[in-house]
Amino acid sequence: MSRYIVQRLVTAVMMAILASAVIFLIANFVPGDPVLAQLGDIAASDPATVARWRAKWGLDLPLWERYGIFLSGLVQGDLGTSIATRRPVLDDIFQYAPATIELATVAFLLSLVIGIPLGIAAAVWRDGWVDSVARVVSLLGVSAPTFWLAFIMLAIFYGGLGWAPGPGRLDPIAFPPEGPTGLFLLDSVMAGDWETFGDTVAHLVLPSIVLAAATIGLITRTTRAAMLDSLQQDYIRVSRAKGMRERTTILGHALPNALVPVVTLGGLAYANLLAGAVMTETVFSWPGLGRYTFRSAAALDFPAIVGITLVVSVTFLLVNLAVDLSYALLDPRVRR
Amino acid sequence: MAAPQAATPQTTVPVLEVEDLRTVFLTDAGPVHAVDGVSFSLGPGETLGIVGESGSGKSVTALSLLRLLQEPARIVGGSIRFQGREVLAMSPRELRDWRGDRAAMVFQDPMTGLNPVKRILGQVTEHIVSHGRMPPKPARRRGIELLRRMGVAAPERAAAAFPHEFSGGMRQRVMMAIGLANDPALLIADEPTTALDVTIQAQILDLLRGLNQEFGTAIVLISHDLGVIGSVCRRVAVMYAGEVVEEAPTADVLEDPRHPYAWALVNAVPRLEAPAGARLTAIEGTPPDPLNPLPGCRFAPRCPFRIARCDTEHPPLMEVAPGRRARCWVTADGRSLPRPTVPATAERRAPATGEAPLLQATGLEKKFVLPRKSLFAQPAMVHAVNGVDLVLRRGESLGVVGESGCGKSTLARLLTRLHAPTAGRITFEGQDITTATPAALRSLRPRLQMVFQDPYASLNPRMTVGQILAEPLLAHRRAPSRAAAAERVASLLDTVGLKPAFATRFPHEFSGGQRQRISIARALALEPAVVVADEPVSALDVNVQAQVLNLMLSLRERLGLSYLFIAHDLAVVRAFCDRVAVMYLGRIVEEGPADEVITRPLHPYTVALTSAIPEPGRQRVLLGGEPPSTLRLPQGCAFRARCPVAQDVCATLPPLAEVAPGHRLACHFPGALAPLPRQERLP
Known part of the structure; x- marks a missing residue:
């Protein structure tokens, strides 16, 4: 190992x-x-x-x-100086990255928490009403264009119903929490500032749902397919013949096998969420890497572009590494 | 639980009483009656075998007993009583408490029955804990003890391992440990040895018999092989088309079957003591359409003993002798069925030693390089064939036998040059084909054809049978036109006993046996001199196996073919081949006339192989362990580690030397291990 x-x-x-x-x-x-x-x-x-x-x-x-x-x-940790902002590229990245990381991570967790259980339920009650719901959710998530979904959500929940706050990471009048990470959720918790924490969460809801929509669909479909395959395997029948509860059979025996393809997809999806947040960030005025990238590219700011690309590719590598390691955790045949 | 657990095992309540069990598959075309009124009873500690061909309903019966069937299968009638409790009336919760605790099941394929991502011990013990038998810690101790009892080597280490680290035989032992974890009163084993090699099969069957004797576990053993059932079970139920057609002591059925289908099953299997080269008794036809059951006896259309009543009236299961029941109008009055007339033995030609060999291999070797595990590791090598000398003469059939991994299939692919050898020479019709180019091989191919094991995978599903058979004819310009090809296709189909009209059908419309006939027809299309057949009958039911073997025998006489016949079943080889070569770990350890090698084996491995054939009364030379890995060749005799008579000298490789005319042997102690005498009855 x-x-x-x-x-x-x-x-x-x-x-x-x-x-x-x-x-x-x-x-x-x-x-x-x-x-x-x-x-x-x-x-x-x-x-x-x-x-x-x-x-x-x-x-x-x-x-x-x-x-x-x-x-x-x-x-030495020096990515050069941005031609456009005249600041070290690394400083720029450190300023904008946390917003994107926070958004993408919340979106990622959201797609796992919704997608995996929905996929499992759809496989277990195949062709039942859960399966139909899962099918509609996935189809909508995958096919709705991000900008369209973003505007619709804003129009309904912010403009119409007023349930959600407007764009941005915080209320315009609120101060960002002091903290080392730049992730408002973490920083506000560490500072014990629950008001800011609540405000951050409220501001995250709409953009993370919008960003996660496509990923939820993909993860649901993949989980469903992998579970259906797992449930056909002989060891499932063996588990039933042992008199194990149906829950143990499904979650204890079928799920760990079905997770292998889901993890592959999850790794790719997380990297894509990080890199693909541009549209969502633009609509929700999110001060993240996506917008920084867009500005740098427009200005042909090579040190910044190289720096961002490098950071993104290293992130891809790290996520891949995490995927490979979780393979090994999930499937003993990969180890050695 | 309602039934008191304190009841002694000697109580007269049967462990299992099945009455008029009916299971159907709900299909779009209508209900398929897979199990149609099956009844039997099993006392405490008794053993019952259920035998039948594929589709007879035996596995569905097994799954029905534990109510493990899934939609679209459904139990629609009858009763299953376990120690007096009605299983069909159990709530899901009661069912769960009962399964894996009082009644357990072992399935056919040990390679897929274990969860690949869970450690062995957890899989053996989880239901000990979940049924409340033991807390986790003592359960783990019991798990290791169970593994030891089942003969798993180094059980402490095995317990922490994952399934992929085990061979098929070891996994089946783990499956048995799982089945027996809670000391069930009933164990149902569904084809537990079908996927295993004969020596491993012998080990597992001995284990089953031992468990029955030691713990008094009642066993229902499902198998397509009466020999397997005979070596474990006292009684057997023969199933045909969803019904039990005969139920009797196994020895009686083997000796004197009272139902014509049982009769056909018994006589379709080649026996070691039958005269070699004899035709097998095969019945024609296929099982009836399960969607439209016949009004009379379901076996009548295929029955050689049919009388008028059979077509009109469905026979009940009647007592034909004390303790024997059969579903047959012919034997209803207690008479026996006549023994099959032993068909004329094919004339055996003395091997024409003077003649030049047709196909010859000298010092043949094949190594496969495995992909590197990492950038810096040495690539591992599979030593598949390690120096084989072989001669096939015109008109001869040579059998190559051995367990999986012994290199017999690789040898077949080398001889037909589907693989290129790593070392050695191959000559065919006097021509060196060791390094022949693909273009040169192309002109040789028509003379040297192959028939593969899997009749499902070796025929292109998108081509009609006519296209499949015409393809080689057109490719090698053996037919001037499509019309001429079609004519030849029709005569080929006729040669292998199929209707010429089948040419327009697709492979999926045929049964396994018919497909294997098509494969043979394809091999014959170009009028080959040699047919290399790699396990051509091992995927087939015994009756179909007999049909295909008979066909191959008669083709040999009519067309003067030579066969190289790869098989793992010694009785089949004995029935079919003039000479036999026994392989172990890529080398030939014994080779000679089939009769001689199989009835008077000299190599200890051949002795073990012949003794492992499941025939009632046969005493086994138990081989411990499993064949060594092909990744690292052992020094000296490869069989040394498992050999009961090995000594220090065996660390040097014994040469393959002639010990009698035409009989070669690679052993330092020829005949030191003698076959055990036969026993009359089960102990």
Whole structure:
């Protein structure tokens, strides 16, 4: 088991280095000149200014040397300085990432908590009313466009019924909780500030449901299919022949086997939630990475783009690692 | 629980009384009567076998007994009483308390019956705890003890392992431990050994018999093999088309069957002491359509002894002799059925030793490299075939026998060059085909054909039988036109005993036996010299097996074919082959005339194999353990670790040397292990 973990870790580190090289190269070969994007038309027409500017950002050095500088900075935790905000990229990322992580994680948990039980119930009472409900929920979740769903939800629950608060992470007049993580849920709990905690939760409800909608559908369908398959297996009949309760047979024997494909999907889904929050963040004025990414891309802010891409790919790698490790926990045949 | 538990086992209340049990499958086409009025009774500590071919309703009966059936199957009538309690009237809760506690079941496939993600011990003990028999800690101790009792090696270590770390035989032992965990009064075993090799099957059957004798557990054993049932059960119920057609002591049925279907079952199985090369008794036809039961006897259309009354009147299960019941108008007056006329023995030609061999292998080896487990690990190797010398002469049939993993199927694929050998030479009709290119092989293929084990997987489901059979003809330009091909297809179907009109049908419309006939027809299409048949009958019911074997025998005479016949069943090989080669871990350990090798085996492994054949009265040479891993070849004789007569010298590899004309043997102590004499009756 420990050998398996070490193997996976080594693979992950190698993948991260490879990813950094690929990202760096792609960023360099993207058509579009950051000089022209940053300097005004007049300054860009002066070769001396352009050359000075290039030298300042190291754009005059050969490619491999720039990658070397990038790597050595990376090792020291320095992702360079954003051309647009003139702040270290890492600081920017630390400022915007927690909002996205909080939103995506809540959406992810929501899809697990709804999707898995719904999928199990749909499989156990196949073709019953639960199954029909599950089918409608999945279909709606997967097929409704995010922006449409977001506007409809806002219109009904905020505009119409007034049950949910408006966009943003907190009330406009509230102060963000002081805390080390930037995750308002955690920070407010640690500070014992229950009022802010409640406000955060209230603000999370609509965007997380919107973001989770498609994932809930996918997880429900996958869980249902995997459970139906598991319930057909011989060991289920053996469990019944042993006189085990139906609940033990379903949750104790069928479910652990059915979870294997669900975990694969869950890993992919979490990474997608992190990367795919742009639309939801825009509609709900969520100050997260998605919006930061959008602004950086529009400004051809290469250090920021490279930094974000790297962070996203490392997140993908970490999630994958978590998936691989949970495989090993779930299925002994994978270990060794 | 309502019934007092203190009742002594000697009480006269039967453990199980089944009366007029009826189970149907509700299908779109109407109800299928899978179990149609089955009755029997089983006293404490008694053993009852249920035998029948696939579709006879024996497994559905077993599942009905524990009410384990799922929709669309439904029990629609009758009664099942367990120690006087009506099982069909139990509430779900009572049923749960009873199952796995007083009545347990062991299923056919040990590879899928254990939950792959749970440790062994938990699976053995969870129902000890859930039935309130013991708290978790003593239950774990009992679990380990049970594993030890079932013969699981190193039970403490096994307890913490996961199912995939075990072989099929070991898993079946675990399944038995699960079944017996709460000392049930009744154990139902549904084909518990069908998926296992003969020596492992022998171990499991001995275990079952021992449990019955030691603990007095009443056993219902379901099997398609009367021999298996005969080695455990005193009584047997023969099922046909959902009904019990004969119920009697097993020995009596084997000796003197009173129902024609039982008669056919008994005589379809090749016996070791029957004259070699004899035709088997096979009955034609297929079981009746379960949607439309016949008005008369359900077996009448296939019955060789049919009288007028059989077609019109359905016979009840009648007492035909003391303690014997049969459902037959012919034997209703107590008469026996005539013994089958022993058909003419196929003439055995003396092996033409002077003639050049048709197919020859020298020093043949095959290693498969497994994918690396990690970047830095040495890739593991499967040593499938480790130096085989073999000769097949014109018109001869050579059997290759051995347990799973001995390399016999790989050998078949090497000889037909479906695989390329790692070392050694293969010649066919005097031509070296060891390294023949695909193009060169293409011209050889028509002469060297193969028939595979699984008649379901080896026929393309999207092609009609006509297309399947015409394909090789057209591909090798043996038919000038489609019309000519169709004509040839019709005659091929006729050759294998099928109607030419079947050419327009698809494979799924045929039974297993008919499909295997189609496979054989496909192999014959190009008029081969050699047919390599890899377990061609092992997936078939005994009667169908007899039909296919008879067909292959007559084709051999008519077309002068040579067969290389891969099998695990020694009796089948003895009935079919002139010579036999016994393989163990990729090497031939004994080879010679089939009669001689099987009736007077010299290698200890051959002795164990022949003694493991489940025939009542046969005493077993029990082999401990299982074949060693093919990943690491043992030094010296590979059989050494399991051999009862092994000594130090066996650490050097014994050569395959001629001990009598045409009889080769690889053993330092030829004949040191003698076969045990037969016993007359069950102990």
